Amino acid sequence: MAGQKMDAGLDILDVQIVDKDGRMSGVVDDLDFSWDEETGAPYVSSILSGPEALGTRLGGRIGLWMASVHARLHDREDPGPAKISIGVVKKISNHVEITVSREDLDISRSPDWARDTIISKIPGADRAVE
Amino acid sequence: MRLSDLLHSEVYDQDGVSVGHVHDVRLVRDGPVIGSFGATFSIDGLIVGKGSFGSRLGFDRAAMKGPWVLKALFNRLHASSRFVPWDFVAAVEERKILISRAAKELHEPKALDLNGREEA
Amino acid sequence: MIAPLLLLASCVAPDRTYEPYEADAVATAEDAASAAQTALLAVDASTRSNVTQNYLSIVLEEAEADASGVQGTFDSIQPPNSEADRLKNELDKLLDDAASVLEDLRIAIRRGELEKLPDIAHPLDDTAKKLDDFATAHER
């Protein structure tokens, strides 16, 4: 829908992201803009999601704390916030639907500490209940 | 540049007079084609106003009718909102945006309908 | 932010004059009367219909704990003058009476002597009334 308009804060910021299999894959914590080389106008190039992006946005002590806890659990040196290219977005409505799998996203670049260290070690973690 | 760099920044007109804070950023789908998404959104302009409470509740949507108490309250709060077309933006600095026009040249933002079109 | 508020809400300031001390005495008498009445009601229930011993023992233990708790709190407040001393003596006598019956009740129920409960509880009725009268007399 060319020419369609929306208000970024109202319609996309803080919206749930859902992957191609309908699995929840984070929240739109921020948007990243690039500059169009011809017109010079900024355009949305990617969605930022995860504690680094949220931490920066929250600012203050809580934001720093959030980013540092995340960094410690994931043992990486400041990789910058996780990005999801706008190119893999399928639809923006009640959810932001994307065309790829959660595992293939930048937000899954670090191993999942909660899953690997704790939850997967409890019997039944792999069993579907329904 | 990130969306959060723009939101809540204070906007000053050509005479250095504050117009208010950025409540929201209006996007329009006319940007470059990226991946399967197609044409991406580029920035249409800034919605700027005094105070900031309730800018993201959706009461500025044309189709949002009620409850009337809240609708009336937020209409009043947002009556002073102004739309700053992106062409007017001269510089984006730390928490501060400078525009190249005078505050009085700005108009109220137009409400969007459910299909993302501005109301006449 | 909430923790200090909870502390503030629950802390007991020392009483420097007679009036607040008397108010504390009234509250103590009311609470002790409530505990005594609870025990009486439980014993009454046990005579009218069969109630499990487990249940009765919990109710009676809690009533005893309640009564000794309020007495302990009251005794920890320093009486500000001699008038308050007299008030304290009067109330302590009643509290002791209630406590001793409640203790006997607990011992009896532990031994499984359910049939003895009404007789043991009997004087508690009178004590509870006196506690009520005390509260009424000093209420303002």
Added chain:
Amino acid sequence: MKKLIEITLGILTAIGGFVDIGDLVANAESGARFKMALAWVVVVGVIGICLFAEMAGRVAAVSQRPVFSLVRERLGAKVALANLGASFFINFLTLAAEIAGVALALELASSVNYLLWIPLVAFAVWLVIWRVRFSTMEKVFGLLGLCLLVFAVALWRFGPDWGALLSNAAHPTVPSGEGHPTYFYFAIALFGAAMTPYEVFFFSSGAIEEKWTKKDLVVERMNVYIGFPLGGLLSLALMALCSVILAPRGITVSTLSQATLPTVVVMGKLGLAVLLVGIFAATFGAALETGFSAGYTVAQYLGWQWGKFVRPKEAPRFHLVVLVSIIMGAFLVLTTIDPIKVTEYSIVLAAAALPLTYFPILVVANDPSYMGEHVNGRVTNALASIYLGILLIVSVATIPLMILTKAGS
């Protein structure tokens, strides 16, 4: 038949959510101290929870968005984080209180000290969340919770002067010896107990767990309009029982056993057995709901996968939050802190935090970009606007009243 079974979702959230440890304590206490003079608050609370739970359920069924996701989206990351902090803390206190409630019910049945039951109860709560099917869990605790009907049976068998009860409820007066601040403090406690936010966290997330869609709106409304008023009636029956049996003897309620005493006096051993099953089911059900809600709120704020409709390994952080909350809740009550006091604080603080949760629900329920044709009608909006006013007044009045009345003592 299928519809009948589906209504158990409503009955679970009503019995386990409406009547939980908070309602048992608040209704018993206010019945014993104020007779029926606070009955109107229960009615106001029931209408309020019906109104907002129906909205939250409808939003979830239509837009597939649970409550805390909306809170984040409408209030923004910062305000929603403050809300998350408050809601999570209050929900945590409630979870701890419910675990203690289950343990106290077991103590009354076994005379084994409740503290010894707590680790076992906490483990059982976690195990049910981990292993038992969502719908099975609802049915079991929903149906067992109906044992609380014994309150109504006991009241009827006691044969009170119905006219006097009604007139006391219709013409509320503050009894002598009680001040107005205490009266309003208890009113807030009852209101908070009736409208605790975890009910809508759970109800809306549960609707998504159950894969409700627009087609289920009729069932959704029946759940709310039958389930919650039923819970409210049971609360009123308990209040009335305490007002006719405890109040005349000057008994104030400070333990769960005192709240059970009127039923036992009237119904004896059998009544006690049924009542303890009912309290067990209601508090256990509410412990499940608050345990889930701990995970729901955090996961929905951060966009993590949540829910029992996926394997635990698919929602590891959600399950970790649930697990840690249950363990911490158990530790809190193991400190021998008075579980009744924890309950009181949880419902009163819940009352103070109500607008944070209910305001975003009201906003989104009016937003056609989510709701399409299913936006609120005029009557709903008129009522909801009045309630928003009430919620704001309650929220502002709570903390000052808490300090003024030394928490109702």
